Amino acid sequence: MRVYQLLGTIALSVISALPANAQEFNWRANEGQSINLMLNNHPWSQAMRDLVAEFTAKTGIKTQIEIFNEEQFRARLTTLMQGKSSDLDVYMSLTSREGAIFEKAGWYADLAPMIADKKMTMPDFNYEDFGASIRNASTFGNRIVALPINQEGPLFYWRKDVFEKCKVPEPKAIEDLMPAAAALKACDASMGAWAARGLRGAVPYALTAFINNLGGSYATPDGKPGLSQPNTLKGLTLYASLLKDYGPPGALNHTFTQVVELLGQGKVAMVHESSNEFANIMRFPGRAQDLGVKVLPPGRDTKISKPVAIGWTIAISNFSQRKPAAWYFLQWATSSEIQAKLIKAGVAPPRASAFQGSDFNAWVSEIPTRKAWADALIEIGRTGTGVYQSPTDRIPEARDIIGTAVQEIVQGAAPADAARKADEALAKLQ
Template sequence: MNPTEWITRRGVLGATTALLAAPPMIETANAQSGFDWRRFRGQRIEVSLTQNPRSQILISNQREFEEMTGISVGAEAIPEQQHRQKFAIEFTSGRPSFDVVGISLHVSKLQIGRAKWCTDLTPMIQDASLTAPDFDFADYGQGIVEYARQADGRLDTLPEFTDYFIMYYNKELLAAKNLGVPRSFDEMVDSARKLTDPSRQIYGNVGRGLRNANVVLWTQFLLGTAQKDTLNAQRQLITDTPDAIEAGRIYQTLMRDCSPPGSVGFNWNECQTTFMQGRAAMWIDGVGFAAPLEDRTRSRVAGKVGYAVVPRGSASHHCCMFGTSFGIAEASQKKGPAWLYLQWASGKANQLRYLTGGAGSPARTSPYRNEEAIKASRFPRDFFDTLVESAAISRPGLPIILPVTEFRDTIGTALTNTIGGADVATELKRATDAFRPILEASERAA
């Protein structure tokens, strides 16, 4: 989901030095707590991360942690799909090669939680001899902490990043038609129709049409209905209801009538390229694309991009929230050094680097209050305002279930078919009937 190819090592270093006045870390023992950053000096830990702009920031600044603690770090960043497969296989073996692992909560939270693959961090957070005096757990947003927490109360991963869906829009294209930023999905559809001009290869919308990837755009529209969710209180599937169909029809209209040819095969990368070329007026997707869009060496729309919260729906106003976090393998023999790494990796300095470097929305709240760093950033004020406003209306964009990939594949097939003209109600009914027994079997096995 992340534009990794646009964040080079030079770009990351530039963003984290020129734009950032990072708060210093405490390097000496605290007299009252007995905390010492160098307590585990001489040890080595292995870190397994998903390849994205944030992992590149951490790896680029890793020496900072090593010099502060005396702990050496072997870190690798692996593409998202391969990483999920790798850590699942290694955890299942009982002998993972890593001490620290980064996960996507919207995909792997329940899998890790039920198997108890990661250790509960709460005792470490509460241990003054292991936790730095300035760690400030209260600085994490309450929503992302609860998202990371397991149903049994364990906090087995530490929040790193919150990915909100926002609206990117081309200021010039909207202004040319004398259109304002749409405040509702109805307004968005109306504006997208007016902005679509195939003779000029200009389209009012671009969005994910590729099976599996497209589901999160449909759930964004579903969040605007009274239903909001894909499961009811009994954890039963409700993806063929009138509200689900309403969301599907918004999706179908925007993708079929207002988007470029070939959108049925678009994931975030194709959407990003289309928007960067100035061929789409509006794009709803995650927050991590500001950096490539504002890159004047690559993007034709740099300096012309507007940022806004997603429009409201017919009954509600929410945006999709996804998240990532760090865990410590329960099988690790180096939980102490690994916990120090987690404190550094998700500390205030790195979280501010994420924000000002355009790598996305940090899990902590303090970066949004750092006016000096925000003013020095190359991103406009409305980008930061949009992140704050989105946090206030965010809800999980995918159900917390084990077969989430199968869910996305099945519902995604239905949505892809609607772009080709298939009936929305028929497709969602067929997909719901196909996935319901898969979900029920998964729930019975829990």
Template sequence: MTPSTPVNPTSPTAGRSTGRTARRAAAPLALALCGALLAACSGAGGAGGSGGHSINVLMVNNPQMVDLQKLTAANFTKSTGIHVNFTVLPEDDVRDKITQDFSSQAGQYDVATISNYEAPIYAKNGWLAPLTAKAKADTAFDQSDILPAMQQSLSYNGQLYAEPFYGESSFLMYRKDVFAAKGLTMPAHPTWDQVASLAAKADGAQSGMKGICLRGQPGWGEMIAPLTTVVNTMGGTWFTKDWKAQLTSPAFTKATNFYVDLVRKHGEPGAAQSGFTECLNDLEQGKVAMWYDATSAAGSLEASDSPVAGKIGYVPAPVEQTKSSGWLYTWAWGVQKASKKQDDAWKFISWASGKGYENLVGTKLGWSRVPAGKRTSTYSNAAYDKASSAFAQPTLTALEAANPSNPGVQPRPAPGIQFVGIPEFTDLGTQVSQQLSSAIAGRTSVSSALSASQKLAEKVADKYAGQ
């Protein structure tokens, strides 16, 4: 996930993408917030257009979606005659509004942007229309080209319920020039112990430079996303398969102590308030030598105006007990089950997530703005590969290695790599992150933070035990 903002206060993006990873989703609290939100935002974006060839699309205001909005009329509408009424809102607002409309099956919106966190939950609740048959019938869409991990994460009980618009995993980024000057070698597949050693050696490599940047900002999609991947690979889990909370288990404790100690000793200043954006700025400005985070960050680091373009190396997410540990996040298109325009909705999705749209963005706006991370063919496109040669293959490798159903060393009760795929996780993850951010800031101990967090997790587990 490019980072995710705190949801109950989020893919990176787990989960923003382009800077936002794992995010807030359908939670009971969201429903309470939606009534007021609906009144406040009912005029946003023009959700009108009830004609037979118009659809209403509710989506997050990330840059890729803004590009899509600009390109739709002159391309999709021109070729199909289907007018698209967009409602575009900030992430927290759009999640609340989607939850309100889809949970009530009000049918105001035909299509909405959801993530791989929400998709199985919404599908289980009967809020989404299955897309398997439409995708199979639309041979031009080429469903087989969608990365398997993406398809798996957007499915429920063997049915596909959303199509990815763009996706991300996570990897380790480091300053190649700084490592060379210090005589340091980055392993092709680093372990976390190796990363900690390199962070210590890179500390002070340049004036004011710290060894590594890791998110410490509270939020289930901020700090919790990278931390959970460390927990997974060090043998821990939030819950056992039979719903026993594990936040004070030896493995979870070891991973959390490791993460907190590393960022306290060799991490960025102000780590307790540093999220995706702050770490991105720190790496660009030469304040840190390494950064573990969303693959979507690479586009900014390699942009023509980036001071570190060409200086960054990319290697897989560090591991310990697992073969891989990168997360998986996608912004995807879901169709409301109550929509009476599902055929037109599919035509829009097929266009927006299709190969032709990627080529359109590449030729019209530049290949660095292509909504990548979802199709195998993107990474064999010569134009895209040329524009993203520094990070395209490491990104694809990370995406192909992601396994949301089996990210650790033991069976899980719910899918998810950097999150637990249950509605309660938005609130639970955020509260736990607040405890652990305080530990990073030195206001409490890791032991105390995990003890308090365990009690919160046990309350959630009690709801599922015996099911």
């Protein structure tokens, strides 16, 4: 009897000596459950569909994944949320766009209590490892509504071979873009000099760094719409002028799909487009060898470089009946281990630690262009902003108004008139 007691005492001592989290957290805690995911068509989603079997093997939780193109995705999500459906557990969200609206509508489950619960959260989760701008876009008061799944922002891509052939120097300041475009057009009229987003709602994403780098802001010092401010007007005018004078036919109907296609096919020499499209661009023959990639050049006089830095996130529906199982998926999908695998699909990790991982370093060292892309991502993560519209919760509407101002300038309106008109419309949203 004493032997058994002694053995029991030893066993209890060993268990009590283990780290508390090792005792409490268990990947198999929700084994046998099934969760439903709805995702936007995105490189992350495509890669996740191939990896999700690993999640089931690790946790015993089964998944059902639906992937829709963005317009269909948003329509379907709205229908399910407005109906308070319990069928949906996990969904993607661009919190920098719709976060405030979804939060007011009560569509997000609060992740903060789950993060704080040692029984529900893996010991090495480390929430602060995610980029600050994306974390901030997903935080409302004390509520955390989503976890980042990627980091992205517009980058400046240029054809180094064409610049060399035409003896045009690499743009070092944002003011160099117009002279470079003029020189490229004069050198080779068969190739477009410039392409960027012209579709109304898509414009602000690519426009914002032009405004910021030239010393402008979407808001006045007292928080009112500020497109008419002199430096902001400079950014609007430069962006619109590049599209008007050097952009492709039909530019006002273009978003990332057309811009990427033009660059990939070798039909344009410069673009300002999402870092998230890097993998798609690299699939075109020759682009891995001839492209330069960096953050949009800073203002020559201002010395400002303030790009957009955002990221898609994954959230748990507030109406889900399987929140613990859904939370396990969020942790797994955003873990350092999975992010290291997603890098090879061209999905930029939102965790700072992933940029120092051996897998990441091995991948970027294979092709110099990858290293340039990675360095640019590190820079936008450090210096970027998640704000690319005037102050309002009605973000999609604000971005449409800003994009309309750019379109009007391209079509011949005086920049000051288009900006004033936009400011008046934006003021009604506040």
